[in-house]
Amino acid sequence: MAVDIPPIIKPSRLRSRGGLLGECLAEFLGTLVLIAFGCGVVAMAVAALPGSGRAATPTTIFLAAGDWLLVTWGWAFAVVFGVYVAGGVSGAHINPAVTLAMAVRRGFPWAKVPPYWFSQVAGALTGAAIVYLVYHDAIHAYDSAAPGPKVNGHTNATFSIFATFPAAYFHGGVWGPLVDQIVGTAFLLMLIAAVLDVRNQAVKANLGPLVVGFVVAAVGMSYGANAGYAINPARDFGPRLFTYAAGWNSLAFPGSVSGVYSGYWWIPIVGPLIGAVAGIVVYDLFIGDVLLLRAETAEPREPGRATPVRTTDDEE
Numbered sequence: 001m002a003v004d005i006p007p008i009i010k011p012s013r014l015r016s017r018g019g020l021l022g023e024c025l026a027e028f029l030g031t032l033v034l035i036a037f038g039c040g041v042v043a044m045a046v047a048a049l050p051g052s053g054r055a056a057t058p059t060t061i062f063l064a065a066g067d068w069l070l071v072t073w074g075w076a077f078a079v080v081f082g083v084y085v086a087g088g089v090s091g092a093h094i095n096p097a098v099t100l101a102m103a104v105r106r107g108f109p110w111a112k113v114p115p116y117w118f119s120q121v122a123g124a125l126t127g128a129a130i131v132y133l134v135y136h137d138a139i140h141a142y143d144s145a146a147p148g149p150k151v152n153g154h155t156n157a158t159f160s161i162f163a164t165f166p167a168a169y170f171h172g173g174v175w176g177p178l179v180d181q182i183v184g185t186a187f188l189l190m191l192i193a194a195v196l197d198v199r200n201q202a203v204k205a206n207l208g209p210l211v212v213g214f215v216v217a218a219v220g221m222s223y224g225a226n227a228g229y230a231i232n233p234a235r236d237f238g239p240r241l242f243t244y245a246a247g248w249n250s251l252a253f254p255g256s257v258s259g260v261y262s263g264y265w266w267i268p269i270v271g272p273l274i275g276a277v278a279g280i281v282v283y284d285l286f287i288g289d290v291l292l293l294r295a296e297t298a299e300p301r302e303p304g305r306a307t308p309v310r311t312t313d314d315e316e
Helices: 020-051 065-090 096-105 110-145 175-196 208-227 233-251 267-297
Strands: none
Touching (some): 065 208, 096 175, 096 267, 175 208
8 A cells, every 4th residue: 555655744944955965976976886786786796795604715707698697787886876865866877978978968057067076086986985994894804815916905806896997808908998088988988878868768667777778788798898897987996096095005006916017097997988978979960960950850760661752743
């Protein structure tokens, strides 16, 4: 039986939260939820499942595709619930790349961009701190059992719980991971634009966040192994700040593992910002502008149907 429960018992006296402050608080909390569940699922895969005896050894991770599916679906759910939490107040960007793309192509006020970015990074850092609080023992157990190399007692594997790094086959190169981040985020924004476009086949019944979660899962399954599919500067930078403070040192900043990669920290920031703008521009060029022109001329066409050609008999 449905029960009508009022959403708020007593309204807050802090009326200032009705404006930009409220939007920033929503971005903070939404991004916190994103990281708490996203980094949380990686902590499960890397440290908690092996350490709790649910893997072959205390350091056995990613033996099969199923392990990666756990991570990709975990991040998908993290996005879904982060967007549901913040969507009604701030639009739930929870990603500086999304905020930038919306400012460039959707009229989002430029004055709100820096406050949104700050709130997103702060939320991501706090979410990472929560994950560390919950999984500190599992992380310590993994680092103790794993062979080197180590930085201040920490391994690159436990660092991967919080932030991203490139695959070894890039041999420390910059362009491969940078292109990976640009392409992955371009697809993310292209598909977000499609989901939100009411002129297109818009998602109904408040299912937009769920579909956006599917988008993130698809990006992770198709492009995740190259560089961890950050596709979100706050998602990487906030937890990276936390891990640096928590003792991972050079693994976090400048983001280096001897002989593998060095100075990596900026790539998950710059790549997604470029990719986000590229993705939404491509959507508008190929789809959005077509839909806009059809709306302006009030001549809707069925999908795939060409414009009828007038014949001589028709003109007579």
